[in-house]
Amino acid sequence: MVADAAPSKLAADRPRGWTSLPLRAWLARRCEALAIPVGAALVGFLLFGLFLAALGKSPLQLVDIVWRGGFGSPFALGNSLQRAAPLLFAALCVALPARLGLVVIGGEGAIVLGGLAAAAAAQPLAGLPALLAVPLMAGAAMLAGAVWIGAVGWLQAYRNVNATISSLLLSYIAIALANHLIEGPLRDPASLNKPSTLPVGDAFMLGPMPVIGVHWGLGCGILACLIAYVLMDRTTLGFAARIAGGNVRAAQIQGLPVGRLIVGFTALGGAFAALAGYFEVAAVQGNANGTLAAGYGYTGILVAFLARQNPLAIMPVAFLLGGIEASSGLIQRRMQLPDATVLVLEGLLFLVVLLSETLYGRFKPFNPHLWAEKREAVPA
Amino acid sequence: MSDDLGLWSVPLAILGGAIRVSTPFLFVSLGETITERSGRINLGLEGTLVFGAMSAYATAVLTNSPWAGVAVAGLAGGLFGLLHGYICKFPKVNDVAIGIALMLFGTGLAFFFGKPFIQPPAPPLPAIPFGAWSDLPQVQAALRVNVLFLAGAALSVALWWGFRNTKAGLILRVVGDSADAARALGYDVDRVRLVATGFGGVLAGIGGSYLSLYYPGSWNEGISSGQGLMAVALVIFARWNPLACFGAALLFGGAGALGPALQSVGVSQGYYLFYAAPYVLTLVLLIATSSPDRALAGAPGELSLSK
C-alpha cells in the first residue's frame, strides 16, 4: 500500500480506470462517488420533508408519492424514462463543451432547430425507404445542431466571444427563427389552430422500444452518453480536450489544436442536443411545432452539472430527475400542493447534492491516499 | 386625443420601451457585476428576480405599501445571495452549478408561495411624469419614469465611480482578480465574496419588485420569462462596467420595444424576427467588439466563466 501512495494521490483528483490501482482502492472511490451524492440526496429529501411538515403536509406521503409516481411500478418507470430521454441529449450538450472549460447554456436552441431540420428534411425524402430516410432525417437534425452550437465554439475559439452569453443569445434567436418558419414558410396549411410543419409521415416515424415501451430516444440517448464517455475518457482526443480545458496555454505549447478541439466538441454537443429535437419530432409529435421549445435544454444544464459533466453519471441523474417530474402530477393531485412543489424539491435537492461535492476526499474509508498517509504516519 | 405620429412613433416607442423595460435588466446586471467583480458568478439571479417579484407583490398586497414590497424583495434577494455566497466558499463547490440550482429553488419558492397573490391587486410604485411639458399623450407616457429607474441609473454611476475610487471597490477588484494576492494583503476572500454576492442578490430582488409593482406591474408565473438569466449574460457584454450595464440594459429594453412598435405602424410581417432583435443586436455588437487576439478586457481574473 505504501508503495502505491504517490500515484494514488495523483489519481485521487479524478479516478481514471482501475487498472493502475488495486481493486480495493478502486472500489473505495466508486463507493465514494455513490455514497456522497446518494447521502446528499437523502439529506435533501429530509430538508424538503421538514419544509412540508412546516406547511402541515406529511413528508412520508411525499416519499410514498415520489416512489409510486416515479419508480415503483412499470408505468411509473416508463414515465420516468420517457422524461429522462431528451435530458440525456440535452445534458451532453453541456458536458462535452464543459470538458474544454466552456459553459454552454443554449442547448434549447439546438433542440428546436434539430427538430425543425428533421421535419423539413422529411418532405424531400418522402417516398424513400425508411431505412434510408430515417438516418438522413437524424443527420439533418444533427447537422443543424452541430452548426448552431459549433458556431458558439467557433466564436469562443477564434473571436473570444464568451460561449455562455453567445449560446444563450443564439438559443433565443433559434427559437424565434423556428417559430417564424413554423408559422410562415414551413407551415402546413392544414394545421389551423396549432401551427406546425407538414407531418413527417407514418413511414418515417419511430415506434417504441421493445419491452419498456419508451420511444427510441431513450436507447439512443444512452448510446450517446456511452459514446461521449468513451470519447472523453478513453481517447487521445478526449485527453487533449481535458488538457486544453485545464490550461489553454499549456495545451497550445504542447501543439494541441485548441481551436479545432473547441469547435469539434461544441459541434458534437450541439449534434446530440439536436437529436432530442429529432426524437421529439420523429418519435413523439410527428411534426415540428412550437412545443419543441419545452425547456429540455435548460433542464439538461442542471443534469450535466449534477452529473459533474460525466456522461456516465448523466444517465442516473436524468433518470432521477425524470422520476421526480413524473411524480409531480401525483404530488398535485394527492397532496393538494401546487405544481411548483417539484421545483422547490428539485432546487433543494440539487443545492445539497452540489454542496456535497465538497466532501469528496474527506472520508477516510473512501480515499486510499488517506489510508496510505496514516500508514506512513505510524512508522514515523 | 389621437395624435397620429406616424413613423415617429417608432423611435418614441423605443425610448419609452428602453425606460420601461430596462430597469430589471439594469438592477440584476449591476448586482451581478458586483458579484462577478469579486470573482464569483451567480447564475441564479433569475430565481432571485422572480422571488423578488413575488415577495414584493405579496408584501404590497398585505401592507398596501409598494415601498415595503421593494424592501422585502431586496431583503429576500439578499438572503438568496448570501446563501449562494456561503455555499460557494466550500472547496470544490461549483458556483455556476449552485447558481443554476438556486434559479430553480428561487423560482419554485416564488411560485409555491405566490399562488394566493395572483388574484389580488397591489398598489403600484409611483412614477415621475417628466413628459408633462408635452401635449402628446405618447410623449407623456414614454417619459413617465419610475423612481427605481432613476435609482438604478444613479447606482450605476456610483458603482462605476466606487469601483475605482473607494477602498471597498479596490478590495473587491483585488479579490476578484487574484484571491492569492488578496489573501497576501490580509483580506478575507470568502467574506468579501459573501458580501458581494449578498449585495448582488439585494439588487436582483429589487429588480424583481419593479417587474411586479411597476411594469408590467402584476404578479403571475410568467412575469420574468428569463430576464434574470439574460441580465447575467449582459454583464459579460458590458465587460463588468456598471456604466456599460446601464447602456446594455437601455439597448436591450429599447430593442424589445421594436417589435410591437413596428406592428403598430404597419410592419407586421415576420414579427418573430423583430422580437429577436434584442438578442441579435447584442450578439452582433458582441462579435463586432470582440477580437481574436484579446481575451475579455476587464474580466476579473478569478471568474470561472472567463478563464
Next chain:
Amino acid sequence: MAHHPFTRRTLLGAGALLGLDAAAGGRARAATPLTVGFIYVGPKDDYGYNQAHAQAAKALKGMSGIEITEEERVPETNAVEKTMESMINLDGATLLFPTSFGYYSPYLLNEARKNPKIQFRHCGGLWTEKDPQNAGSYFGYIAQGQYLNGIVAAHASKSKKIGFVAAKPIPQVLNNVNAFLLGARSVDPAITCQVIFTGEWSLAVKEAEATNALVDGGADVITCHVDSPKVVVETAARRGAFVCGYHVNQSPLAPQKYLTGAEWNWLPIYKDAIAAMQAGKVPAHFVRGGLADGYVKMSPYGPAVSDGARRNADAVKAEMLKGGYAIIKGPLKDNTGKEVMPAGKAYPEKAVELEGTNYLVEGVKGSV
C-alpha cells in the same frame, strides 16, 4: 338535472368500472363516485383560459357522486399522455377533460386508442368521425362575445381606434379580432382596429409592450386574446384606455375602465357530459355553442358603459340568444381588399368554415 348516481351505477355495470372498483378498494361497495380528470396547460388561477376551466371544475366539486382530480401546468408534450394515464390508472378517472388545444394530436388520440373504456373530451373542436369514438370535443363560439365587446367599445371610443393584443394568427384568434372590429363597425363604420401579435400565449412583458404600443397608436379601447389577460387589462387601464375582457371576468383588475368582457362558461358542458356518464350513456362527441347555448357569457357592464351602449349591445345579444347569429356576412372584404364573402352569403355561428379563417377583415390593421 339528472344526477342519479345510483341509476348510473346500475346501468353502467361492472365492466368499465372494474378497474376503478379495484383501485378504490373495499369501500367501493356503496356508490362509486365518478372520477373526472381536468388537465390544464397553465396555472389554474391565471385570470384567463385555465381559470375559466378551473372555475367550472371547482363548481363541480360540490356535486354528489363526483370526484375531481386536477393537474395544472402540464406541457403540450408527451408528458400529458402520462398525466392522462396516471389519472386513469391511479385515480380511477373514467372521464377526462384535457383542456389545452395542443393536447389533442397525437397525445389524446394515443391515449384514447390505448384506453377504449375511458371517455376523453377535448376543448377545441378537433374531433371528427374518423377519430376514436371514446374521444370528442367541445368549444364555444366566443367570437360572439367579442362582437358584443366591439359594440360597447365603439360607444366608448373617442379616437375611433380600438386595439387588440393577440397571441398567434390562428383561426380562433382571427375570428375574435374580426368579430371585435365588425361589432364596433356595426355602430360606427369609421372605426379601425389595430392588432399586435405577441407570438406567445403567455408572455407578460411583451403583452404590456403591445398594449402600450396600441395606446401610443391612439387606440382607446383594448381587448385581447392571450392566455392570461391580466397584464393587458391592467396596463391598458393604467394608460387610461378602456378594456374589454376575455376568458373570465377581469373587472376587479380595472373596475373603472372595464367595459364588459367575453367569458367562457364551461360548466353546462361539463355537467352534461357527467350526467351522460352517470346515466350510462356516452357523452356527446361534438359539442359547440355560443351565447344561445350558455357556453359563452358576458361580464356585467362597467360604470363607463353608456345607456345607449347597453341598449345597443343588449339588443344584439337578444338576437344572438335566438341562435344562428352570423357575424361574418357578405359583402365582406379582407384588409388587403380581397372579397372574402359575397353579398347575400353568411357564416352563422356554427359554420365549419369559421375554423379555417385566415384573413383579417377590412378595417383591421395588421397582417396574418
